[in-house]
Amino acid sequence: MGNVLAFCEFSDDGLRTSALANLTFARQAAQAHGGEVIALVMGGGVQGAAAAAAKYAPKVLVVDEPTLAHYLAETYAPIVARLAKEHGATVVCATATSVGKDLMPRVASLLDAGQASDISKLEGKDTFVRPILSGNANSTVQISTPIICVTPRQTEFEPAPELGAAGAVTAAPAGTIDALGATFDRLDAQKSDRPDLGDAKVVVSGGRGMKNGENFKVLEELADLLGAAMGASRAATDAGMVPADWQVGQTGKIVAPKLYFAVAISGAIQHLAGMKGSKTIVAINKNKDEPIFQVADYGIVADWEKAVPELIAEIKKLKASR
Amino acid sequence: MKILVPVKRVPDPTQKAKLKDGHIDLTGASWIVNTFDEYAVETALRLVENGADGTRLPGAEIIVVSIGPDDAAKEIRTCLAMGADRAIHVVATDAEIDSLAVTKVLKGVVEAEKPDLVIMGKQAVDGDANQVGQMLAGKLGWPQATFAATVELAADKQSLLVGREVDGGVEYKRVPLHSVITVDLRIVGSKSVKNGVTPESHAYSGEGARLPSLKGIMAAKKKPMATAKLADYGVEAQPSIKELSVTLPPPRKAGEIVADIPTLVKKLADEAKAL
Ligand SMILES: Cc1cc2nc3c(=O)[nH]c(=O)nc-3n(C[C@H](O)[C@H](O)[C@H](O)COP(=O)(O)OP(=O)(O)OC[C@H]3O[C@@H](n4cnc5c(N)ncnc54)[C@H](O)[C@@H]3O)c2cc1C
Ligand SMILES: Nc1ncnc2c1ncn2[C@@H]1O[C@H](COP(=O)(O)O)[C@@H](O)[C@H]1O
Numbered sequence: 001m002g003n004v005l006a007f008c009e010f011s012d013d014g015l016r017t018s019a020l021a022n023l024t025f026a027r028q029a030a031q032a033h034g035g036e037v038i039a040l041v042m043g044g045g046v047q048g049a050a051a052a053a054a055k056y057a058p059k060v061l062v063v064d065e066p067t068l069a070h071y072l073a074e075t076y077a078p079i080v081a082r083l084a085k086e087h088g089a090t091v092v093c094a095t096a097t098s099v100g101k102d103l104m105p106r107v108a109s110l111l112d113a114g115q116a117s118d119i120s121k122l123e124g125k126d127t128f129v130r131p132i133l134s135g136n137a138n139s140t141v142q143i144s145t146p147i148i149c150v151t152p153r154q155t156e157f158e159p160a161p162e163l164g165a166a167g168a169v170t171a172a173p174a175g176t177i178d179a180l181g182a183t184f185d186r187l188d189a190q191k192s193d194r195p196d197l198g199d200a201k202v203v204v205s206g207g208r209g210m211k212n213g214e215n216f217k218v219l220e221e222l223a224d225l226l227g228a229a230m231g232a233s234r235a236a237t238d239a240g241m242v243p244a245d246w247q248v249g250q251t252g253k254i255v256a257p258k259l260y261f262a263v264a265i266s267g268a269i270q271h272l273a274g275m276k277g278s279k280t281i282v283a284i285n286k287n288k289d290e291p292i293f294q295v296a297d298y299g300i301v302a303d304w305e306k307a308v309p310e311l312i313a314e315i316k317k318l319k320a321s322r
Numbered sequence: 323m324k325i326l327v328p329v330k331r332v333p334d335p336t337q338k339a340k341l342k343d344g345h346i347d348l349t350g351a352s353w354i355v356n357t358f359d360e361y362a363v364e365t366a367l368r369l370v371e372n373g374a375d376g377t378r379l380p381g382a383e384i385i386v387v388s389i390g391p392d393d394a395a396k397e398i399r400t401c402l403a404m405g406a407d408r409a410i411h412v413v414a415t416d417a418e419i420d421s422l423a424v425t426k427v428l429k430g431v432v433e434a435e436k437p438d439l440v441i442m443g444k445q446a447v448d449g450d451a452n453q454v455g456q457m458l459a460g461k462l463g464w465p466q467a468t469f470a471a472t473v474e475l476a477a478d479k480q481s482l483l484v485g486r487e488v489d490g491g492v493e494y495k496r497v498p499l500h501s502v503i504t505v506d507l508r509i510v511g512s513k514s515v516k517n518g519v520t521p522e523s524h525a526y527s528g529e530g531a532r533l534p535s536l537k538g539i540m541a542a543k544k545k546p547m548a549t550a551k552l553a554d555y556g557v558e559a560q561p562s563i564k565e566l567s568v569t570l571p572p573p574r575k576a577g578e579i580v581a582d583i584p585t586l587v588k589k590l591a592d593e594a595k596a597l
Contacts, residue, residue, distance in 0.1 A: 072495075073456065074465050098488035102468050105453035109425060109460030114563045117451045127566065132449050136339045137346060139449075140566045145422075182465035182501070185483060185494035198489070202596075226597075234507065244471065244487055244508060250450065251507055253489075259596040269335065276574060280594040282586065288579065297577035297594065298586055310583040318587055318597065 002090025020159035044069030205231030209264025267292030358443025403534030
């Protein structure tokens, strides 16, 4: 018997979609361990987020403390580890976002727990499937430590539905907070009205063949027509054409939309690792021999300069006819 | 400044994955230094040199440490040839270790060597775990700055401002010395590392980590490489994370080349129901 402590990220609008994937994993793990899901909400001024979490979990722990307003691994990890012990957790989990990936292994080391990162499936109580080698293989791992820390991959777990009754919200003390000299300086955020790359239904990505940032405008027009998020290859982000956090791939974002456009992207394994899970893939590339065409459902061999404006016009026509 | 750089050797990711007895078959594989660790060595070098003329700052030392089988010595030498000063090779097979064991060994090395900083890759590109750096920082009780795209040493050399690649932008975090930094791809950008000595006008090539020069390769042969065993760090060859099996996902079915845009849009709407 053991409980599952699920660290939940939130925004001003409530729990993040990514947190709902974590809660789905948490429910599966709680069933396997014969315990219950305890959602954990931490920060400064988080009562609203705690109430939102209560829609999804029978129990919610809330640590509300002004000095925790900005996430820092140094201050968060000891609290998560302590609460895990106090509340009989045998599994501690957070979605594999940039926060979850930063936090959970540190929690694991404080608990002497085995860590399963970026998992795609719960196979049994202590057994998980995780993609390795840029997604070219799936490894099944078994972890024998008494407590296990896990970061489930957002695209592999459906968002958890709400429960019938609201869970019980309990305040938990933060205890002594020590950032070990680390401080949050600032966040340079890219403001955008487009959906998050992680949970967009459609993604439009451009690569080195777009040549410069200005040229991405035509892809953004296509994206906005489809309500899509923008993505890019490493070559495009490294060249400074577009923001770094648009990068899709092994070391960028993992996406699995219904529809993915790869424009002027060759299809290196590291890029494929981030988008192979998409339902339908369209590739537009001038060179018919590129590896991207081996994963694309539909390929167009053409210059983007000609193909993309034509695509926009044709989609507008389709929309008008409906 | 004394910097410890943990490095792992990994199978060259451009090789096709094949299986033998339910695990990845590595017979005859070619090996490389994990790309992110190569970037970590590069970062360490940039922090302790004047990039414009390549001179080392006084008191600088870069130590690489690797836990791996006998023949990992070759990849460790590559790091020495890039410019690291000495190496520690803790000999163990991959089956004997997991991330908890690696973390414990690295903690032992940090306690023995007392570096000012640990700089390492954010992820080993074979297991793609992205966890050892965070675990090491937790075990040491040191601050961490993961996924670093830029680092800037403060004028008093007592802290670093690290630009971290996070979902939704770049987060700037300040950490004091005695911290663990894990590096992301863009750390090898032409102006990503600032040490207050390299002139502002200097730009590195931006094409990844430096290649070892012929002189570097010759020098590396004479640089010290100490060998050790897991037991020297009180670690048993009893991993608590075990790989039961590996499977290869079915390849994605190759699709079709579509003649023109109107046909594409029609297929997306009617066949794929994606529009
Ligand atoms: C450790 C490591 C991690 C990495 N992680 C990632 C990652 O997460 N994500 C990622 O994307 N990459 C990653 N990479 C980089 C990856 O290996 C490739 O270098 C990169 O994906 C290439 O980007 P690209 O396809 O845009 O550029 P290229 O490979 O240069 O391809 C450009 C394409 O544009 C086409 N083209 C040119 N002009 C036109 C035109 N006018 N019309 C149509 N097509 C045109 C060309 O035919 C070509 O196919 C990683 C690499 C390493 C070593
Ligand atoms: N066997 C090892 N020896 C030395 N360093 C390692 C080893 N395994 C992992 N590391 C370090 O930990 C980082 C993250 O690895 P991982 O968490 O396995 O993805 C790597 O980039 C290395 O710096």
